[in-house]
Amino acid sequence: MGTFGRLACLSFNGNKIITTGGGGAILTADPELARHARHLVTTAKIPHDWSFIHDEVGYNYRLPNINAALGCAQLESLPSFVERKRRVAARYIEAFDQIKGARVMREPAGARSNYWLNCVLLDRAGGRDEVLAATNARGIMTRPVWTLMHRLPMYSAVQRADLSCAEDIESRLVNVPSSATLEKARA
Numbered sequence: 379m380g381t382f383g384r385l386a387c388l389s390f391n392g393n394k395i396i397t398t399g400g401g402g403a404i405l406t407a408d409p410e411l412a413r414h415a416r417h418l419v420t421t422a423k424i425p426h427d428w429s430f431i432h433d434e435v436g437y438n439y440r441l442p443n444i445n446a447a448l449g450c451a452q453l454e455s456l457p458s459f460v461e462r463k464r465r466v467a468a469r470y471i472e473a474f475d476q477i478k479g480a481r482v483m484r485e486p487a488g489a490r491s492n493y494w495l496n497c498v499l500l501d502r503a504g505g506r507d508e509v510l511a512a513t514n515a516r517g518i519m520t521r522p523v524w525t526l527m528h529r530l531p532m533y534s535a536v537q538r539a540d541l542s543c544a545e546d547i548e549s550r551l552v553n554v555p556s557s558a559t560l561e562k563a564r565a
């Protein structure tokens with residue numbers, strides 16, 4: 379996990395499989411990148427007995443020890459959380475197997491998904507809002523995918539390539555409840 383590319387970023391936000399309450403981690407095998415990342419997230423201050431010199435624009439993004447301790451404890455539960463997530467996904471896949479017009483996104487061959495969030499892809503373009511309205515009216519917390527960045531006001535005028543594939547998927551994708559505790563809740 380996290381070994382693709384020179385740096386990988388993990389989020390430990392509250393809605394993730396394991397959490398530290400907020401924050402995340404950067405993984406890298408490159409000691410120089412690790413040093414620079416650590417420097418940037420600790421205000422880019424040059425270590426010195428008394429002077430406060432920052433040698434580039436830095437950030438106060440360090441993970442506090444108390445949150446890190448929470449994360450260490452959460453790590454011990456990670457395998458069981460992932461198993462529960464995978465069982466929830468397996469039930470969705472099974473349930474939608476016989477349903478026409480929709481399919482559950484599943485892991486590609488050769489990959490092992492943590493199934494953090496399950497999504498249902500509808501065949502029909504533009505069918506999403508109908509499903510969102512009907513399920514939410516029945517107390518099922520379905521959601522659309524996150525609004526594509528080029529539709530957000532601050533990025534509406536930036537340069538973009540052809541995004542018709544992303545727009546098509548956005549119009550057909552429904553995110554479904556995926557909590558690791560969902561299994562227990564079933565009737």
Ligand SMILES: *Cc1c(COP(=O)(O)O)cnc(C)c1O
Nearest residue numbers: 388389390391392394400401402
């Ligand atoms: C959680 C998540 C983010 C946001 O991470 P934060 O730590 O909440 O800022 C971005 N992209 C994906 C795919 C995520 O799952």
